[in-house]
Amino acid sequence: MSEPTTQPQDAAVDPAPSAPASAVTADPAAVLTDRAAALDSADPLRAVRDRFALVPDEVYLDGNSLGPPTTQVMDRLSDVVGREWGRLGIRSWDGSGWWTAPERIGDRVGALVGAAPGQVVVGDSTSVNVFKALVAAVRMAPDGRDEILVDAATFPTDGYIAESAARMTGCTIRAVAAEEIGAAAGERTAVALVNHVDYRSGRLNDLPSVTAALHAAGALAVWDLCHSAGALPVALDGDGVDLAVGCTYKYLNGGPGSPAYLYVRRDLQPRFDSPLPGWNSHADPFGMAPAYAPADGALRGRVGTPEILSLLALDTALDAWDGVDVADVRAKSLALTDFFLESVTALVPPGRVETVTPLPHAERGSQVSLRCANSGEVMRTLTERGVIGDHRSPDVLRFGFTPLYTRFADALRAARVLADVLEGTP
Incomplete structure (x- = not known):
């Protein structure tokens, strides 16, 4: 299986400038953490998250199946x-x-x-x-x-x-x-x-x-x-x-x-x-x-x-x-999925997952699908650890990115937990 590629093609959004290669080599997780924080701080939709009743300490990436309730x-x-x-x-x-x-x-x-x-x-x-x-x-x-x-x-x-x-x-x-x-x-x-x-x-x-x-x-x-x-x-x-x-x-x-x-x-x-x-x-x-x-x-x-x-x-x-521009939603969706794929590439053991979702922005919706062995068991373990996505038979993990409430920090946490799970999964 091939390692996921994350360089955006036909990019409508450049999520953030890349960190120096030496810094990435030294501590990719730290660099990604700093980038996620900067991206979340600059997000024009960040306040919209407060309109949703989300479970604390959970990363909900299954809004492409069932979105969470709003607070009202x-x-x-x-x-x-x-x-x-x-x-x-x-x-x-x-x-x-x-x-x-x-x-x-x-x-x-x-x-x-x-x-x-x-x-x-x-x-x-x-x-x-x-x-x-x-x-x-x-x-x-x-x-x-x-x-x-x-x-x-x-x-x-x-x-x-x-x-x-x-x-x-x-x-x-x-x-x-x-x-x-x-x-x-x-x-x-x-x-x-x-x-x-x-x-x-x-x-x-x-x-x-x-x-x-x-x-x-x-x-x-x-x-x-x-x-x-x-x-x-x-x-x-x-x-x-x-x-x-x-x-x-x-x-x-x-x-x-x-x-x-x-x-x-x-x-x-x-x-x-x-x-x-x-x-x-x-x-x-x-x-x-x-x-x-x-x-x-x-x-x-x-x-x-x-x-x-x-x-x-x-x-x-x-x-x-109310007050949300769909163009901002699309820009954030592409930036989120780019960042998640980049984080997966940096953190997940090589060869453990293969990207199914097209990389060119013009061909990508608002989810990332990854193919991996034992995907059902992997998703069950992710869910137990607070990262909620879903599994599609026979071997696809689906992660839906809803820009109204998903943060870049959530995307990074999902990639980190996925990496940890795959480290311990045959």
Whole structure:
């Protein structure tokens, strides 16, 4: 196995000037400690960390799976349960804004993924929204287009849903590497489902170029933003994306099982024919008509009664973004992952890990994946020692770097503990 390389390529951020070679040779850990302190001191996002309820003396690098709660969420949920539900009861659908929460909170999510208001609705799970988006895309496709392309490295559920959607719509399905999807699209392609960031490797796929290539072939693009929303800039409107989905419990910190979101580009909304028409997306939801008539706009993405407790927890979690520039988030993400990789190279015994995540910034999300032997046992030991990441079979350690609360000192501690664990692991 090769030693991880950490020299940034196509760097957007230079985290700090390198220390003299003699100093690194003498005591690399001390040099890295000084650099981490300097970087944390200069971090424009350092105060945002106080908005999160973090476990003391723990390095939480699993926000790419489940983000921690914000400090305000418990008070908000207590008020929702005790007052809005407990005292106002059904009156809260109007009086507390419950009924309009899916689109109101959808607009807040939309602001983080480059979507103007009126195009994002929050509700259901990512899997359900993938199904809606794919079937609706096939229904919008011209006659004769009966192929669905799917990212070959996609999260398994996306693949399962795509296969089911293909069976139900009479389409064939073809798995293609994400970087080859644009070239693979042809005259029979109706839609392609692509992950913006690969969940296992952390590879960032080229959303603008793939979308443009799909459009040139006459196909629609559905993007899964689960591992990019809240971690890096996304420009759904600017890049002409047709439909997009994503979860809210990772980098958006909405809580376990918090509802997902669905983006439908404004000009496509009149043609969006949901395969799950529910009373919440009816033009007259309380008319209880036997025939379905879809509402206008992004409301067509709704199905049933909104998940109010989870929705309002997410609403409060999004307050952590007040005053935060996504460009600063991306700059810190790249600097953090560069610094972690540099620390791993300096401290981990040579040959014990191999970097899976791409090194060029243009190809990297906000996680670092390392391949190593006995990765499951290694991650269990890391967790016992207060460094929380996760393991993906068969041999990948994943470390997610959420810039809103992760410090450079955390990245260094994680590399140090990893080095110690690997020193004592066969």
